Amino acid sequence: MTNSVDAIVLGAGVVGVSAAVHLQRRGLAVALVDRKMPGAETSYGNGGLIQREGVYPYAFPRRLSVLLNYAGNRAPDVRYHVGALLKTAPFLLRYWRHSRPDRHAAIARLYAPLIEHCVAEHRMLAEAAGASDLIRHQGWFKIFHDARTQEAQTREAQKWFDEFGVAFEACNAAALRQAEPDLSPSLIGGLRYPDADTVSDPGALTAAYARYFESLGGRILHGDANTLEPGWSVRTQEGVVTARAAVVALGPWSSDLVNARLGYRLPLAVKRGYHRHYAPAPGARLTHPVLDVANGFLLAPMSRGIRVTTGVEFADRDAPKTPDQIAAVEPMARELFPLGQAIEAEPWMGARPCTPDMLPIIGPAPRHRDLWFAFGHAHHGLTLGPVTGRLIAEMMTGAETFVDSAPFRADRF
Structure with missing residues (x-):
């Protein structure tokens, strides 16, 4: 037929x-x-973020100290398979070149008009589809363990606001605890992006x-x-x-x-990533997705539980799972928020398509x-x-x- x-x-x-x-x-x-x-x-x-603040796409790191840190292949936010890294070296070189600050800024000016409409377009489709209950209009947080990282991220947020009008709210430790009382008291503060929406089940x-x-x-x-x-x-x-x-x-x-x-x-290349859901500990509650900037993982409240997502793994798209990142960040996530048992038997793995x-x-x-x-x-x-x-x-x-x-x-x- x-x-x-x-x-x-x-x-x-x-x-x-x-x-x-x-x-x-x-x-x-x-x-x-x-x-x-x-x-x-x-x-x-994914992390369930509709990123109105995401006017600067994720760049390849250019600072030598950061690259040396990743070279050991033990960083929580970036891992790699050696063979895949060699195979994708020409792509990564082009990616690195486009990530030069002046070029990255030019790319952001082209990218921002797409990002500008992301929340409105999702809300329109969700309303038409009868799925508005899956979208939350409350923003999300970046959270910090040290003042140096907080100051650098706040400067970056101010830059995004000055260039593209992206709203942000700087929070001290007390304000962060008021918003998310079950997060670790060791955190010194956060940044909230109020104009972003979040999704409870992508x-x-x-x-x-x-x-x-x-x-x-x-x-x-x-x-x-x-x-x-x-x-x-x-x-x-x-x-x-x-x-x-x-x-x-x-x-x-x-x-x-x-x-x-x-x-x-x-x-075209891929960046692989992993996630796993955990039950919150009895009485614990997480309202907003929170990104641990220093360690590169996200905790997101989802319909299935608290989703822990990893950063980037450079590997062949179809290579067997190597969920070392989930294993590395799970203890950090437990220190950050009281997690219970894992819900799935093993982590989920996916791939992000990149240019x-x-x-x-x-x-x-x-x-x-x-x-x-x-x-x-x-x-x-x-x-x-x-x-x-x-x-x-x-x-x-x-x-x-x-x-x-x-x-x-x-x-x-």
Whole structure:
């Protein structure tokens, strides 16, 4: 059986689902194709932050002292597999070059218009999907053990405010304890970003957006994106689906299709990460996500418990798990907040799709007509899912785009 639609969206993470929603809302008949259920992969495992403050994407460290610290491969926030580090060395060199302060500032000016709309676009989709209860409008905290780190982070927050109007609140130890009384009394203070939203279950939010897509008449099909053929067609369990246009929103798997099968040479890499849920100790409560800046892990109150997320692991995407970071930060997390038993038998692992210039790839494929790209969001996939979905739908339907799309085109490489 052959099915015909206007557009195929490949990938049912938050970016792909959001693109499918916005295309369907604009009157196109859309098929959303993935091998798993919506929100079951990368969009499931993150800190649940919609980062309105995230105007500066995460840069590669350039200070020699920081790099030497990471070289020992024992830092809690960054780990690596030696073989993967050697294989991705050209990518990392480009990443390091783009992280030069003046270049990073220029990138932030291109990136900030996307970030500016992230909260509003999520709230709009969540309300339409009947999922507003999954989003909390209370912000999140960075927390500090020492004055030097606090002062440096406060200067950075002031810079973001001066350049982009990103609000922040500096908190001393007493104010932090008032907001989160069960955190360790050894903390000296924090920074709160009040305009950011947080999510109690990112996977459930993505699934809710997918149900909204279906309520609009969209179809969710199970299939292998790597069967995509120019034309465009893809094989699914429900039969072959054909369409005038296709959108690649496969996150860390985008390179399998775009580079390996379609012949592009886009510079894509992954940063792996881990999380695990813990029950809070009896009587303990955490209201806001809190980032331990010194040690690079996040505690986030989720529907399943307290989610402990790690920093970055440079490794092959499909290499076996090496959850050393979770093992390293769990004792620190327990000192920070009274955690009970782990809920899962083992940590979850996922991969963040990254580009060396820290900007996502959003727009038309350079060499294939009616093929569109929407991937490479690194640490901000959840944050920018609905923004990207709206932008790609506007581009595909010839509408005026609500932000300038030029910085994110694939032909910049």
